[in-house]
Amino acid sequence: MISLELNPPSEPRFDELYERIGKYNSFDAYIVTELSMVRERDRWIDTMYTAIRLKEFTGRRIIPVMTSRENTRRGVISRTLMAIHGGIEELVIVRGDDSPYGGAFGVSVSEMIRIIRSLCRELSSRITIYVAANPTRNLKIEVDSVAEKLSSGADAVITQPTLSSDVLRDFIDGLRKRGFDNPVIGSIMILDSRNAAEKMERRCGIRFPDWFKEELSEGNWENALLKAVREIAGICDGVHISPIVKHDFSPMLAEEARKIFNSKYELQQVFLP
Numbered sequence: 001m002i003s004l005e006l007n008p009p010s011e012p013r014f015d016e017l018y019e020r021i022g023k024y025n026s027f028d029a030y031i032v033t034e035l036s037m038v039r040e041r042d043r044w045i046d047t048m049y050t051a052i053r054l055k056e057f058t059g060r061r062i063i064p065v066m067t068s069r070e071n072t073r074r075g076v077i078s079r080t081l082m083a084i085h086g087g088i089e090e091l092v093i094v095r096g097d098d099s100p101y102g103g104a105f106g107v108s109v110s111e112m113i114r115i116i117r118s119l120c121r122e123l124s125s126r127i128t129i130y131v132a133a134n135p136t137r138n139l140k141i142e143v144d145s146v147a148e149k150l151s152s153g154a155d156a157v158i159t160q161p162t163l164s165s166d167v168l169r170d171f172i173d174g175l176r177k178r179g180f181d182n183p184v185i186g187s188i189m190i191l192d193s194r195n196a197a198e199k200m201e202r203r204c205g206i207r208f209p210d211w212f213k214e215e216l217s218e219g220n221w222e223n224a225l226l227k228a229v230r231e232i233a234g235i236c237d238g239v240h241i242s243p244i245v246k247h248d249f250s251p252m253l254a255e256e257a258r259k260i261f262n263s264k265y266e267l268q269q270v271f272l273p
Helices: 015-023 047-058 073-085 109-123 139-151 165-177 194-204 210-217 221-235 247-264
Strands: 002-006 029-032 062-067 090-094 128-133 156-161 184-190 238-243
Touching: 002 015, 002 247, 015 047, 029 047, 047 062, 047 073, 062 073, 073 109, 090 109, 109 128, 109 139, 128 139, 139 165, 156 165, 165 184, 165 221, 184 221, 184 247, 194 210, 210 221, 221 238, 221 247, 238 247
Parallel strands: 002 029, 002 238, 029 062, 062 090, 090 128, 128 156, 156 184, 184 238
Antiparallel strands: none
């Protein structure tokens, strides 16, 4: 899977998202983020509603994000029912950031997965669940955390931007040694300056490798991102692209990733006697 990140609109207009999906139609799927901690005033623009609306009008594969941090059990059930009846077949579940309005009161990601699985069984429905991972934070803790989520019923993993191929390999190896062969989708964030990269490190708790930040310092952001996406595609089962800036560069990254995947899974010619 090669996916593109989309943000819910800040106004009750979907024209920009329709246009972006039509313009960037080389992607397999489009992941709609929640952003509740960034734009609290716009929470009436519901992520699930946005995803259902996009799926209905574009016919494309739309995957909404659900944040466990601010969800109660009743909220999880409500949003899952909304997803099922809206034709949503895939969800990304993340822990979420601390609320600026106080402590967290939500259920855990593992609890959320179990609630969704139970509800799907009752309704004879099927939802594919992706969970998030940040291998650059603390590798062992992150492997243990993701292993627990997979044991709870998650299907696949989407990492935070992890541009260190060594860290990414170690993360996947850690899961494989625990007996999990679930697909792992690596993420890449489009950044065009070292300052922007360091800002995202402080804000999101992710870590970019030194070589990447040095390339950004020298203005070589395009080559750096192309190199990163080739490495990620060579290691992972999919690539997710998060365009913080330079949105028009997204299709080029997707094309590079597609080339790597095509070469990896190309059918070998068979010679018969």
